[in-house]
Amino acid sequence: MKIVFYGSGNMASAIFRGMLDNKIVSPEEIYLTSKDNKERVEALHDELNVNYSYDDEELCRDTDYLVLASKPQNFPDVADRIRPYLEPKTKIVSIMAGTQIKTISRELKLDNPVARIMPNTNAQVQHSVNGITYSSNFTAKDELIEIMESFGKAVEIEEIEMHAITAATGSGSAFLYYIYEKYAECVMELGFTEEQAMFLTRNLVIGTGKMISDSDESFSELRRKITSKQGTTEAGLLALDETNIKENLMATLQAAHDRSEELAKE
Numbered sequence: 001m002k003i004v005f006y007g008s009g010n011m012a013s014a015i016f017r018g019m020l021d022n023k024i025v026s027p028e029e030i031y032l033t034s035k036d037n038k039e040r041v042e043a044l045h046d047e048l049n050v051n052y053s054y055d056d057e058e059l060c061r062d063t064d065y066l067v068l069a070s071k072p073q074n075f076p077d078v079a080d081r082i083r084p085y086l087e088p089k090t091k092i093v094s095i096m097a098g099t100q101i102k103t104i105s106r107e108l109k110l111d112n113p114v115a116r117i118m119p120n121t122n123a124q125v126q127h128s129v130n131g132i133t134y135s136s137n138f139t140a141k142d143e144l145i146e147i148m149e150s151f152g153k154a155v156e157i158e159e160i161e162m163h164a165i166t167a168a169t170g171s172g173s174a175f176l177y178y179i180y181e182k183y184a185e186c187v188m189e190l191g192f193t194e195e196q197a198m199f200l201t202r203n204l205v206i207g208t209g210k211m212i213s214d215s216d217e218s219f220s221e222l223r224r225k226i227t228s229k230q231g232t233t234e235a236g237l238l239a240l241d242e243t244n245i246k247e248n249l250m251a252t253l254q255a256a257h258d259r260s261e262e263l264a265k266e
């Protein structure tokens with residue numbers, strides 16, 4: 001199998017690192033390219049033994065999957081590179097936020113099968129959430145899902161739902177990391193050093209993650225087991241609720257959702 005990544009940045013590298021760690025593909029099957037950051041691509045080649053090239057004819061020759069992994073605003077330039085060489089057999093997989101299937105087909109001026117996926121960087125540890133939606137002529141769904149499941153969970157959705165999943169899980173990890181950042185700052189304000197606060201917060205997050213992973217109990221159940229009647233946790237949760245945390249998180253997700261809709265129009 002030949003999988004070519006047009007874009008070797010944060011998201012693409014999380015995906016192919018996850019795929020290689022899972023061994024669903026060999027390094028020889030992966031080809032990378034970028035715009036002009038050749039140092040990064042060469043470093044990935046040196047580290048992972050994947051192929052790299054800036055020869056679009058070579059990159060597009062006999063390619064099974066071509067992954068559009070640039071920022072949406074750079075897609076027109078990517079399309080200019082691949083349009084002359086794209087073969088009918090090649091299936092397009094886009095990870096670009098917002099960019100619609102019809103936009104991809106229109107820009108490429110070709111009717112190759114197109115799938116859009118919305119992953120997140122948890123792909124690097126094979127635990128991405130991958131929203132997937134397809135063009136009507138995309139027939140290799142089972143094969144693509146098998147590839148997706150090498151670095152996470154596959155969630156088949158309608159294209160209109162991509163805005164919501166982009167907000168919820170595509171960007172979601174960043175929202176949680178931000179909450180952890182602020183939590184660690186608060187732990188420092190309780191009197192701990194920055195090093196202590198980071199140690200406490202990192203291990204709190206890792207531990208709760210393991211609890212979620214090992215348990216089939218709901219978040220509420222897990223929370224209730226910590227909340228002693230009239231204790232410290234109950235006092236903290238009452239104060240937390242008064243900060244309108246639900247409204248604040250909803251505003252966060254809505255803003256990301258709305259930006260995805262804007263990108264779809266560009």
Ligand SMILES: NC(=O)C1=CN([C@@H]2O[C@H](COP(=O)(O)OP(=O)(O)OC[C@H]3O[C@@H](n4cnc5c(N)ncnc54)[C@H](OP(=O)(O)O)[C@@H]3O)[C@@H](O)[C@H]2O)C=CC1
Binds near residue numbers: 033035038069096171
């Ligand atoms: N980061 C994330 O968590 C997620 C990102 N995405 C989507 O993934 C895409 C990439 O995001 P991200 O990885 O964060 O961005 P990065 O900036 O880290 O990577 C962008 C990559 O695209 C390359 N590129 C730009 N123009 C071209 C071109 N003309 N030809 C070939 N390669 C090109 C860049 O090359 P160079 O370095 O040379 O400029 C770079 O390798 C975006 O569309 C984003 O919406 C989706 C889900 C999650």
Ligand SMILES: O=C(O)[C@@H]1CCC=N1
Binds near residue numbers: 097166170171
């Ligand atoms: O921030 C972005 O636009 C990309 C898409 C989802 C996560 N990162």
